[in-house]
Structure formats: structure tokens, C-alpha cells
Amino acid sequence: MKLYNANFSPNALRVRAVAHELGVDLEIVQVDIRAGGNRAAEFLARNPNAKVPVLEDGNFVLWESRAICAYLAGLRPEAGLYPEGRKARSLVDQWTWWQAIHLGPAMQKLSFELFLKEKFGMGDPDPTVVEAERKATDQFLAVLETGLDGKDWIAGALSLADFYLATTFMYRDQAGILLDQYPGVASWIDRLEARDSWQEAVAPLRALFR
Ligand SMILES: N[C@@H](CCC(=O)N[C@@H](CS)C(=O)NCC(=O)O)C(=O)O
Structure with a gap:
């Protein structure tokens, strides 16, 4: 799974923290926002909002940090970070x-x-x-x-x-x-x-x- 990330971003930080907590390995792809990497056509195809973070799991692409965290938590339900009750x-x-x-x-x-x-x-x-x-x-x-x-x-x-x-x-x-x-x-x-x-x-x- 790839995480399109920027190190300054608190929204990306919450995804990295949840991934570490769950022990889910993410391949980090740095997006250079200052250089306009988030406005490049191939990034916009993943997230038309031009924002990080974005998760890519095979063909499945997901943006919005909290939705990404919930998706990751669903991979390790036993950790209880997003309880099912x-x-x-x-x-x-x-x-x-x-x-x-x-x-x-x-x-x-x-x-x-x-x-x-x-x-x-x-x-x-x-x-x-x-x-x-x-x-x-x-x-x-x-x-x-x-x-x-x-x-x-x-x-x-x-x-x-x-x-x-x-x-x-x-x-x-x-x-x-x-x-x-x-x-x-x-x-x-x-x-x-x-x-x-x-x-x-x-x-x-x-x-x-x-
Ligand atoms: N609601 C979004 C917010 C994402 C967001 O605002 N990302 C910022 C970095 S913290 C961004 O990529 N900004 C680039 C821009 O707007 O040009 C989320 O939670 O993922």
C-alpha cells in the first residue's frame, strides 16, 4: 500500500501514526507541495482536491485522512482502534x-x-x-x-x-x-x-x- 504524504502535514501525520500503531507497512511517496506536486495531473487523478494524504491499495484509491485511518483500522480489527460495537x-x-x-x-x-x-x-x-x-x-x-x-x-x-x-x-x-x-x-x-x-x-x- 502506498501513502502519498507530505512530512509537514498534520493530516498525513495522523495516517502515519495510525499505521505505525497497527503495524501496517506503508510505502511512503513524498509529494512536494511547494513544487506543485499535488497539482500534477497524475496526482489530481488520485485526488482531485490536490491534497495529501492519499492511500493507494492496488486499484483502490482513498483520500481524506480519517477515512484512510478507518480503512487501515479495518485491516487489523483486533487492535480495537475502531471498535465494531x-x-x-x-x-x-x-x-x-x-x-x-x-x-x-x-x-x-x-x-x-x-x-x-x-x-x-x-x-x-x-x-x-x-x-x-x-x-x-x-x-x-x-x-x-x-x-x-x-x-x-x-x-x-x-x-x-x-x-x-x-x-x-x-x-x-x-x-x-x-x-x-x-x-x-x-x-x-x-x-x-x-x-x-x-x-x-x-x-x-x-x-x-x-
Ligand atoms: N480534510 C483533508 C485535508 C487534507 C489537507 O488539507 N492537506 C493539506 C496538507 S495538511 C494539503 O495537501 N494541502 C495542499 C494544498 O491545499 O495545496 C484530510 O483530512 O485529509
């Missing part, structure tokens, strides 16, 4: 959608303003955006703190949702997003980031942002 799976889905639609965008915009914007030479943080996204991020982190109460992992057992959520926290230190008020979130992310699968997956990204 209706209630257990629904809880994983709940946190998956919530990360994609609520926490993820707010925290990513905040990280962009406070860290990545300058890194990419795109100017100073916009105080209006920072204030709005910080407020939203704080509200969502409080929800996550409550969700993690008494649990090691957000859906009870380790699941895809933990990996999705974790990609949102990538730049928290560089962006000065403190977790002091959210001790459950702080220990959960430490626990997740300590996993070998995460360490292996994140290494190429960390190398870019030293």
Missing part, C-alpha cells in the same frame, strides 16, 4: 467529528497565528483572530477535559479518535497554548505522544520545525 464505535465517531469540526479548526487557527504564520513569513499575528480562536479553543479544551475525566483515552480504550485529537496539539508549545488549566488533557496528550507509533510518525515533522 455500535455504542463504542459511535463514541469514537462523536469525538472524531468534534475534532474535525470544532476543536481542530479553532486550535489550528490559533497555532497558525501564534507560530506558523511567522515561520512561513506571513506577517504578525492578527489580534482579533487570536482573541476569537483562543476563546473557542478554551471552550473546547474544557469539553475535552470533561470528556477525559476518569479515563486514559477519550473513548475509553485507545482509538482512532485519540490520534485525530492529538494532531491538533502539534504546535501547542511553540504557540504558547498552555494546558495548565486542563490537567486531564495534559496527561492524556503526554500519554499519547509517548507511544512508539506517535514518536515514529512525528519524527519527520519535528525535523522540519526544529
